[in-house]
Amino acid sequence: MSVLSGKKILLGVSAGIAAYKTASLVRLFIKAGAEVKVIITPNAKDFVTPLTLSTLSKNPVHSSFYNEEDENAIWNNHVDYGLWADFMVVAPATANTLSKMANGVCDNLLLAVYLSAKCPVYFAPAMDLDMYKHPSTDKSFRTLKAFGNIMIPAGTGELASGLVGEGRMAEPEDIISFIEQDIISKLPLKNKKVLITAGPTYEAIDPVRFIGNHSSGKMGFELAECAASLGAEVILVTGPTYLSANHKSIAVHRIVSAEEMYHKVHEFYETCDIAICSAAVSDYRPKVVADKKIKKEQETLHIELVKNKDILASLGKIKKQQFLVGFALETNNEIENAKEKLKRKNLNLIVLNSLNDQGAGFKTPTNKITLIDAQENFKAFELKSKAEVANDIFNEIVMHLNE
Structure with missing residues (x-):
């Protein structure tokens, strides 16, 4: 049984090509016994559909504070999401979203939930090689880690631009393994x-x-x-x-x-x-x-x-x-x-x-x-x-x- 069994995981999906991998990530979280809810940025819907993620997670997927097409809709309370989760995982975490997280910018539901979260937060960077190496991105990494957020290292490989290098989002299996090992390393009876x-x-x-x-x-x-x-x-x-x-x-x-x-x-x-x-x-x-x-x-x-x-x-x-x-x-x-x-x-x-x-x-x-x-x-x-x-x-x- 995975250490994720019974855990409540909030997955934040930002607008990068690697968002297509989140379908597999949700399935692996569910297979590990976790309960999953997904928050997606509005532009991320260009890369993966809320229908796909809601079907796999068996929970509604939200990208805004309220349903603009329904004037009687109840708002999506970012505080409730932040209190609900045992862990929050932002994957993919684009350079744009990482910068906003690091600087407290709150212009969408995902960022509002992140700023309200009381649980450990993991982020899996995903961007092109030059963006990944840019000093501003490195500053975002350092700032977020100083906040206590946990970075899931990006992989090296072929990127969407055709370049080969660092910046590729970790594979879903590797994200699961990283989180499991990180949790285990902090457990009070580890090595007992x-x-x-x-x-x-x-x-x-x-x-x-x-x-x-x-x-x-x-x-x-x-x-x-x-x-x-x-x-x-x-x-x-x-x-x-x-x-x-x-x-x-x-x-x-x-x-x-x-x-x-x-x-x-x-x-x-x-x-x-x-x-x-x-x-x-x-x-x-x-x-x-x-x-x-x-x-x-x-x-x-x-x-x-x-x-x-x-x-x-x-x-x-x-x-x-x-x-x-x-x-x-x-x-x-x-x-x-x-x-x-x-x-x-x-x-x-x-x-x-x-x-x-x-x-x-x-x-x-x-x-x-x-x-x-x-x-x-x-x-x-x-x-x-x-x-x-x-x-x-x-x-x-x-x-x-x-x-």
């Missing part, structure tokens, strides 16, 4: 390795029966998706679940029993930076596993259970550079029990959730948590979706890592 456990474990009684619990694994999978979206390399060790991971930076390792999870987690723990044990691991397993299905012959059945290894405690004992996070699912004396577990297992942070809270716990799309750190500071959160809870947990982790 995160180990996460999820789901239940199943402890076999015989070939067809097991001891398990009601964990769906959703909390752990949301944590994995969140970590990957923040730039981390994620190793997800999960018990039996129907869930799957979408992000390309998540490596999923599926296990069944607590013993298998113990060995798989220790395989990766030494090299990870953050470890989060959110799996609902079985505390006990049958001492003897029948090799054939147990027949229903007697009124009672006695199964001797033995304790499983405590995965979280074992990680706490050998912890070095890792930031270690555990979960505590409690039904009584929640805060006291969570604090005791935090110290006993040598954790940096513990996530407390209570089965007494409606909407929290197993098989729900929501959770309600309290975070307690090693200094026993705690933050209580309202009931939220598990995706939002994962975000809250990683906000806390990132804050501690930056201390």
Whole structure:
């Protein structure tokens, strides 16, 4: 999954021959999972039609503040566009448009939106060789970069004039790659390795029966998706679940029993930076596993259970550079029990959730948590979706890592 997935991208198209490439650019943004809206300068319509871009983006394309042919039309609010976008991309960015952006000239809708934008702005220059090398154009580049705008370097090749040189707008695929890499380079967990456990474990009684619990694994999978979206390399060790991971930076390792999870987690723990044990691991397993299905012959059945290894405690004992996070699912004396577990297992942070809270716990799309750190500071959160809870947990982790 691309880091652009779910992002709102505002594409500004100015009047250059390279505008024809924006049809492919819109398609690639959509393919990456982004939502796209397009603002086009009036003269850009000579190079690419609003109909083409609106069809591909599945959103109306605007080039003016209002529809002159409809006296009852609602104006196109440039401020709303500027607030809507996660990223703005001006491509092609002609010498004329770049100069206006650099000097605060506001004579069309695209420029008004640019001056209203609160998001990062990328621009992809496109012009002929001599224009590209002109001192005024270089001044525009330097000014815009000083504003915090991000320049997507132009390519070298055959230009519309027939000359060969620098000034050719970057290809759509290269624009997408540049933006993705720029976003990733600024993510808080870039170059971090995160180990996460999820789901239940199943402890076999015989070939067809097991001891398990009601964990769906959703909390752990949301944590994995969140970590990957923040730039981390994620190793997800999960018990039996129907869930799957979408992000390309998540490596999923599926296990069944607590013993298998113990060995798989220790395989990766030494090299990870953050470890989060959110799996609902079985505390006990049958001492003897029948090799054939147990027949229903007697009124009672006695199964001797033995304790499983405590995965979280074992990680706490050998912890070095890792930031270690555990979960505590409690039904009584929640805060006291969570604090005791935090110290006993040598954790940096513990996530407390209570089965007494409606909407929290197993098989729900929501959770309600309290975070307690090693200094026993705690933050209580309202009931939220598990995706939002994962975000809250990683906000806390990132804050501690930056201390």
